[in-house]
Amino acid sequence: MAAATATRFCQQLSSVSDMSPDWTAKEVSTGTTIMAVEYEGGVVIGADSRTTTGAYIANRVTDKLTPIHDRIFRCRSGSAADTQAIADIVAYQLGFHSIELDEAPLVQAAANLFKASCYRYREELMAGIIVAGWDKRRGGQVYTVPVGGMLVRQPVSVGGSGSTYIYGFMDSNYKPNMTKEQCLHLVSGALSLAMERDGSSGGVIRLAAISESGVERQVILGNQLPNGQLPREKDNHRIHTTIEYTHHVPVCKIQALNSICW
């Protein structure tokens, strides 16, 4: 550590690092937290809204839940450019496939298309994707395609840099056969915990519930997060409660961008 500080000190004597901030040289990445849960009749997906280039937050209200078909969404994490490019390609392929079939495509088909691209170009890409949606054959499904191009179906899946902090919470609070409201609370609770702990995740929580009847989208603003403030060591009066499934979490429709404060 002494050697490292010496190097940094030497660099500060020269003029290079003072002239341009660190984020001009860094790639745009969605260091992020994404999550998807299956329930009887559909899926619930959620994501934070922060996109970073190094230490600068390039976009604090990003929408990381993007549709690739009417009832199939994907949550993206990793390099923003890579995930956007793959999504465009897969959306095109899936649209074409569904015209050929003359019916809505299967979620598994969409997931396999992502896997094919992610695996073939695995050396060049850095993208972790969760594909979730509803189809007639198997109902709500969640498929995860992490970096490297594996494909696996899981009842609940988290991804992104903030996901490490909520594995324990997810393991202990997920039960099979939950209702849609329970899933929404689980996802919003888990995302707000991850956003507190992970520097690359933050902003607002975007949620979507996909079922046979369509897609319902919600936004939970920064000041309405279920486990809002960062716990302070001296703050002995703060009590954290387990996410109770009967507790109503205030949600609101997407508001104008200039009213999002955080």
Place this chain on the structure above:
Amino acid sequence: KSITTIIAVEFNGGVVLGSDSRVSAGETVVNRVMNKLSLLHDKIYCALSGSAADAQTIAEMVNYQLDVHSIEIGEDPQVRSAATLVKNISYKYKEELSAHLIVAGWDRRGGGQVFVTLNGLLSRQPFAVGGSGSSYVYGFVDAEYQKGMSKEDCQQFVVNTISLAMSRDGSSGGVAYLVTIDEKGAEEKCILGNELPTFYDQ
């Protein structure tokens, strides 16, 4: 981060410490039943993480220094004293050492206390987690910790946290060791792998 999971929690009247039991050298597990909660004094324990050699040495040195100190003052030492001794060593040799000890115990003046001594800082917290497995349970402990838990609730909380971390972290595993310290003394417990709580995918 260091390859282990350790946690210490205060409750009304004492503390509970917990740890896993795996010691790895690269990919090999060299000890699957190591007790990472070591005694600094009758009612003060510390949880070891990081380099096993560094952590054990610090614990032994502080154990000796605390023994001398408690003879000099003629009564049981304070938890803060033990934590300060650990902090002094961690800070003075911070370039050479890579160990993180969580110090927890009970004393007459302050009741149950948990101190964090990462990299030479000293900070008292209601609960603390450490080691590589702790990353996976930050969300869980943030959501589940409540001030003013009873002793049994605390023990259950610690066991749940350790077993969640062990199920997700490849560098933690084995059995769970628990130490409960209160006014009456310290009670050590070992919970075997098949008695740990299981979750939906197990």
